[in-house]
Amino acid sequence: MPATDATLALGIIGAGIMGERLLGAINGAPDSPVRVSAIWDPAPEALARIGAAFPAVPRVADAGAVVAASACVYVASPPASHLGYARAALAEGRSVFCEKPLAIDLAEARHFVAQAGAAGAVNFPFASSPGVATLERWIAEGAVGTMRRLTIAVEFARWPRPWQADAARWLDARAEGGFTREVVSHFLFLARRLLGPLEGIAGRIDFPVSGRSERAIAVTLKAGGIPVTLTGRVGDTDADDHNTWTLAGEAGAVRLRDWAIAERLGSDGRFEPEPDAIPNERLRPITLRRQLEGVVRMARGEPHRLATFAEALAVQEAVETILAL
Template structure:
């Protein structure tokens, strides 16, 4: 049986999820809501059988699963309303920007006992699954640490500009939106991390988000995760995570391109999918059904998302 689903937040991420839920036989999007009429109109074109609700609460009333793709600020209130009504939740990250508020959210969601997962998009992908297996089996040798490199010509990127909040310090920025994914991946391989030092750089306008991030994080036994991120200059996007092993290392580029090196040039492990986004979202939605059915799945838990949020906010606050 397809799960009746409501989608709250119909910006670019919400519409992408809607498009792939429509394709998936495990989901039936029945209710949609966004404060922007144009976003609603675009969403209805993707899912003509779904109804635009009069409010977020009305959309949630009609469904069994609530997908929240709204900006971080209202996410907690919507999530708690849904959970109190016994609805399952699929949340975009971050959980929020205030750590104490998110700690309270995670505790209260646990008390309701509803299925909850967070959409770190690599969680169910072949790259994280295969690198995790290689790390556990010893194929990589000793796992020594990780490097994260992210560079953009501009932020937000062209396809993100409709989500204007992404350019502001209060809720946006590449550390929350992109580096968080690679922190989640790194913790899955290396274990819990702590921020040792972090140096963000911000523009003169105090309202705008960071343009650079340099940071060192470490595991409990001192293995480093090094981060270098910047915005500016005529260049293509670069999004790269390298898990470094004593025998072999794995480099994940653009979230899904998995390559291996034994000391020489990195070589891609598998043929690239024809539609990487479709492949990724289908894997996430397949595992979400497992989560909804109480079965073992690879999706990020609320506790994992909270750990990542704490790292991100510590980095943005800076640590000498």
């Protein structure tokens, strides 16, 4: 399919949470910069659910039919299948927008990135987040000054989170799942993009249940030379999903709270949100729209802010180092 359509022809492989979420964002915006050209999932019940919710979206017989119908392919399947679908799309001259992580095998991910070039990107929404843009503006204006430390903390009442129950089979497995891959990776991406390379990883990780994903991490590392403290835990909070990314320096501190809320430290020692900040449930459609606009620019070979394959690989390297502690 030509990439010069007025709206980009986007095919979706995977009709789970992420595929349906992006599909909803596209169909909910009459001026969307993309159109869904095809969707496929190996589970008939998943496709049936999509057909009931979005009857106008073409459901096709297999992944090859998605590639054939599209200019860009969104790979939203479980991680072990990402690179197979991505390679198939790239081989046919399509661009790729892929969920993270790129793969469950680092050697395979490294080989893919070395061969894939710039014809793709990875779905780290912080690349398009208005909350992150506010943090960047504050940092540029001197709100932090000389950076001293970064603190990342994530907490969950249970894992997987309630809305992920249908994907628990792989989200709570050692090979593909866990909150470090699924959630912490986003905050490591943000650290790498705003501060610099991730290195010097040390600490501990707890796997109390055989065959299941981690339940706690306590890690130190550096991002662009800035000391980072990273903690994560399951079961010691009532919150389904609570997180903070806090950058402190000699002039003050800024943070991103609960995925979306940009806050800065006031003279009274309390963090105050940016006046226009909105919670993640309301911010998500805005961020998704920005992601889609980035997908169009990426597919057309234009500059964009989406996470590159190389950035995603660097984050995956850090995540798998943590999981091997």
